[in-house]
Amino acid sequence: MTLSVLSHRDELGVRTGQLLVDGHWGAADGGATWTHRHPATGEVIGEFARASATDVDAAVAAARRSFEAGTWSRARAGERIAVLQRYGRLLREHADELRGLQALDNSVPLSFGSIYATSVGAAADVFDHHAGWVDKIGGQTLPPYQGGDHLTMTFREPLGVVAAILPWNAPFLLFAQKVAPALAAGCSVVLKPSEYATYSVLRMVELLAEAGLPAGVLNMVTGTGEECGEALITHSDVDKVSFTGSRGVGKRIVEASAGTLKRVSLELGGKSPAVVFDDAPDVTIAASTVVGAVTMGLSGQACVANTRALVHRDIYDEFLEAAKGMASAITFGDPFDPGVLASPLINEQQLERVLGYIAKGKEEGATLVMGGERLEGEYSAGNFVSPTIFADVDNSSTIAQEEIFGPVLSVVPFGDEEEAIRLANDTEYGLGAGVFTSDVQRAFRVSRGVRAGTVGINGFQLEPHAPFGGFKQSGLGREGGQSAFEAYTELKTVMMPLGDELM
Template structure:
């Protein structure tokens, strides 16, 4: 039977998407549209407006006009909007998960996993609502003496261009929009053209929560011209981007003209270090393989796509990894039995298959997978869970971010070698450490040059900073550091007498 998602499209009442500028839904200036093809079936799911540079001009102008009012609004006003929106997200969670399944084919069974869930997004908005009335400046004693006040203030950075990827629209919408709005910024948002419908629904819910016109504006469409117009626009004060390293470097270049503030999360080649004393090697293997094959099918920046495994438990790890890979199921994302997704588009499919061939050519041992799935799945972008063993850490599949269900397993002999292999990468986003030795866990964690480390497991927390070292990006999302990233510090000196300071 040929796979189809059309009945779900009709049951969700999917409609053509528009731009959202200054509180109004509009078809924009260009008259162009984008038709979204579902990655699991190849079907045309729906369309939305493909914006232009002129539409970005309008959106930035609306955000600029709304800035003063939102930036100076009472703390209670911002808190109430963010909390009402969090409640609406929870109320509409099932609908939003369905829209995401039409966008990127993340299965409903995985949409409830916290990191990709609506609940996580709601928690992020709740968390940042709590910062609105708590982060301020300082009053400092005069350093040189005299009768005056030395003060600092935190003020919103201004108009923010927020550019989202397609793989986790709920969480990443929240990680960018929540702290920006909490700090008093206004936003021009571009969702990925491969995950637009769920984001547009969230925007409608945010307006229902009472967000004033112009505070959040949305221009849909591809990176060229929409994203390029946003990152080069002189009216944008800060760019927040999650995506590829190549685009991140382009944003840094574009920001130089006006010295825009920049926050970038640019992916990784994250290692899992599995020591011989891991509490349970089979569970460690299932955890690592699950992150690379289940849910997003390896299309997650922080997934441990390199498994560094001690030689004493190497064969045990590989056996358990094969078993986990064999348990992964694909198909209709609305079916409860389906636990993984296709690759997002045909271009990514060919890219991943190319990396698999490269792995074979460079001498890695293919343990399982490596092929495109056919049969009822032939119209989708499905690749079987793929595990390579005996991978040299200098191999292409161990160096480059594949963004697919491909795990490279590298053997090591001792702790020093494991750390050296883990750090031998241009990336530094995340890592996993599997050991029963608490001292080793802390010792190794301090030596790893990465932003987030999970000990014997991994989970997302809204109040923890998330971001990377090295070429995995600039800045952090999550927690107080994220809120502060949307502010500027201002120093004020005020004499209390008529004498000069």
């Protein structure tokens, strides 16, 4: 039986994607297009506009005009709140349609698209949360420190034109985490989705207009990173770049920002450890939680997934057996099938990359416990790799140090708490971590000792009002909560004498 998603495409009514500039949808300059192939079947899903530098210029100019005109940047708090709250409601009303479009984009199965962290509901909650900040953009009044009688005040003002660049793996959430605080603060936005997840974002943008966002406040350019993305991050009239993706591109953005001292927010991946102690409340649940994050849903194509399991030697074998059991239950196929639990890799390039890391793991002496091969037969047209577990992994090895972005778990043994913390921190990344223990004091000691932006104790849950981001080379800045909102504003100080004397 050959897999096909074309009937779902036809049912959803996927249209030819166009650019949105100043409220108008249109083709790219020169008419260039990108053809999107489904990662599970290799079928052509459709085409969308491939923006050039000329298109990016037009989109940035439209964003600048809207910002300077003040239609949104100086709108009353109540107006902004109403639009953002309406948008949250529209997202929830169109949740099924959006999940279907995501399954056509990146083949994330519908079963996983209902899990909170990757759901439309999570994106709606992020918009609701940031809508609540709009009327709380406050400053301070400061008493005179020296001199005569005067008043010192601070104000938060919208930063300006924001370039928001999305990855393909979690379009709902990452759209919300970038666009919601930017709009709440009063900024104008030029949005670039990944070429591997465009259709779901196109629909999200259409719904923003339906919610009442004025034309030109949010503009969208689609296409490749090399062409469209590069033009956006180097544009002299962009005030801030917010990006989620690879460390290499993040470094390029930092370089490009130097010319105009652009503000940047970067979330750049991880090699997150899960530290499992011998007093974990339930070793089987700990193993299932870790393996599930690496193999279910996105098949390890998530930067915060705990792809290194640091396991105490006394429960090492027990953990491996439970991990094998969980990984063996993962199912593949049509993402619209409710029984399918995992996606393929996003493209052939990533498939070859992951298989290369698996070969490297074997070459460097790790024990391949299970998996490690491309799925054939009915799956041969897709980019499927079986859930892969390596044991006896040296923490300095390639598969323990480099981000693989695939369904590959490296299991590393440790002896005591001090060694566990040392191994957890022995990485260039610092995005997330997990700690599994029944000892509350140990849980806090280890979570404080691990250098990572988010640490889950005996589990992990996304919260729309909590900051998320990384230490070290996992990025700059935070998304979520008050810190994200402040990242889209500038702080201004105003001083005024209260008498006739000069300050």
